[in-house]
Amino acid sequence: MAKRHHHGADFVSRIRRMQEVIMANSGVDEFYEIIRLILAKYFAEGEGQADLPDKSECDALLAKHGPEIAFILDGVIELQTPDAIFEEVRRVFGTASIRGQDFTALDQAFEQLTSRSYKADKGQYFTPRHVIDMCVEAVDPKPGEMVCDPACGSAAFLKATHSYGNAKYKQSAELYGFDYSHRACQVAKVVSLIGANGAIKVDQVDSLRLPEQTLLAESEETIEDLMGPDFVGFDVILTNPPFAGDVSAESFANAYDVARATGKRLERDVLFIERCIRLLKVGGRLAIVLPDNKISSRVFRDVRLWLGKNSEIRAVVSLHRYTFLPYTSQKAAVIFAVKQPPALSPYHAEVHFYRSDLAGKTSNGSPAYRAKADPDAPAYQALDHDLDQIAPEIRSVMCVR
Numbered sequence: 001m002a003k004r005h006h007h008g009a010d011f012v013s014r015i016r017r018m019q020e021v022i023m024a025n026s027g028v029d030e031f032y033e034i035i036r037l038i039l040a041k042y043f044a045e046g047e048g049q050a051d052l053p054d055k056s057e058c059d060a061l062l063a064k065h066g067p068e069i070a071f072i073l074d075g076v077i078e079l080q081t082p083d084a085i086f087e088e089v090r091r092v093f094g095t096a097s098i099r100g101q102d103f104t105a106l107d108q109a110f111e112q113l114t115s116r117s118y119k120a121d122k123g124q125y126f127t128p129r130h131v132i133d134m135c136v137e138a139v140d141p142k143p144g145e146m147v148c149d150p151a152c153g154s155a156a157f158l159k160a161t162h163s164y165g166n167a168k169y170k171q172s173a174e175l176y177g178f179d180y181s182h183r184a185c186q187v188a189k190v191v192s193l194i195g196a197n198g199a200i201k202v203d204q205v206d207s208l209r210l211p212e213q214t215l216l217a218e219s220e221e222t223i224e225d226l227m228g229p230d231f232v233g234f235d236v237i238l239t240n241p242p243f244a245g246d247v248s249a250e251s252f253a254n255a256y257d258v259a260r261a262t263g264k265r266l267e268r269d270v271l272f273i274e275r276c277i278r279l280l281k282v283g284g285r286l287a288i289v290l291p292d293n294k295i296s297s298r299v300f301r302d303v304r305l306w307l308g309k310n311s312e313i314r315a316v317v318s319l320h321r322y323t324f325l326p327y328t329s330q331k332a333a334v335i336f337a338v339k340q341p342p343a344l345s346p347y348h349a350e351v352h353f354y355r356s357d358l359a360g361k362t363s364n365g366s367p368a369y370r371a372k373a374d375p376d377a378p379a380y381q382a383l384d385h386d387l388d389q390i391a392p393e394i395r396s397v398m399c400v401r
């Protein structure tokens with residue numbers, strides 16, 4: 001297919017170019033500096049300016065919003081780029097608009113900014129936007145409901161939930177993102193600020209830590225601590241937990257049922273399955289992206305039985321092998337479940353299985369567009385995928401009963 005030029009790609013390449021200019025010409029940490037520049041541009045646009053202002057005006061804008069952005073920038077609010085380079089950076093940024101962006105481009109820019117630190121910790125793949133939109137549409141979060149992503153990364157699920165609620169109900173659900181990575185939380189807060197009017201609450205915490213464990217190590221907080229004494233569980237959890245990284249089963253054995261069900265080696269995504277169910281209220285809805293082996297391998301039979309005892313698994317979507325390209329060709333699936341009080345035997349009613357045959361990507365991981373699609377339209381509409389056909393079917397089995 002012919003390559004199409006689109007504004008989103010232009011925006012992402014401008015950010016990459018700015019990164020290169022800053023890295024090549026100064027000792028400044030380009031991650032924070034690019035965020036400062038994006039925020040300055042965002043605030044400038046809010047005041048009716050199309051161009052990135054000069055350096056002192058950028059600093060004045062950032063200072064004006066200091067309290068809002070101090071956490072994001074670790075307290076260093078002023079631009080760090082030397083004057084000699086600033087004009088070059090300003091030229092590269094040009095009139096690229098932040099507020100006029102479909103969020104896909106900003107997502108990609110943040111992915112680019114965080115990928116260096118993410119690569120060090122394998123299995124932290126950003127979820128493609130059309131997979132996220134399928135999950136949101138299928139669980140249909142409503143105004144007043146509490147929606148959580150306990151491994152939120154750049155808060156992409158929550159940002160999508162915000163847009164979905166505003167478009168469908170004129171109001172978003174309440175949004176809570178947690179991540180143990182400081183940088184992920186900072187990016188999530190930028191996304192919350194410029195993509196959701198600050199509506200996504202983001203906290204840095206080890207989501208796998210259980211209240212029972214806290215009794216032993218009092219200094220560590222849990223999600224329950226952060227939510228306060230009236231918390232009885234979330235209505236919806238949407239998440240893509242890390243696929244890789246074993247933990248020692250021993251340290252979780254007295255806290256997690258699934259830790260006792262598996263052998264000595266314990267994969268973190270298995271713990272996240274149990275953690276998500278525990279964080280939901282009864283009747284709460286879960287969409288969780290998992291490596292295919294959790295659905296297909298004999299090794300994880302007991303984990304599936306645990307899930308079937310503690311929830312009703314309503315649907316499974318097997319994603320195409322190209323879905324996570326160019327990062328990995330590992331096959332993944334999404335499980336959709338509704339929390340139930342623990343039952344004596346696993347739930348045996350119907351589970352709806354779907355297989356996605358159109359990835360929205362080519363075999364080298366670049367986007368595959370639908371015929372006549374506008375490449376600047378949101379990925380869910382523009383890409384050649386079939387998840388938008390599957391989502392309404394899942395919604396009909398997730399939200400009724």
Ligand SMILES: C[S@@+](CC[C@H](N)C(=O)[O-])C[C@H]1O[C@@H](n2cnc3c(N)ncnc32)[C@H](O)[C@@H]1O
Pocket residue numbers: 123124125126127128150151152153154155156157178179180181184205206207208209239240241242243268
């Ligand atoms: C695969 S990424 C998810 C990214 C995000 N859902 C997205 O699609 O953009 C997994 C995230 O989980 C976070 N994470 C891993 N273990 C965690 C833990 N124990 N507590 C909180 N966050 C964790 C990582 O820092 C990473 O940001």
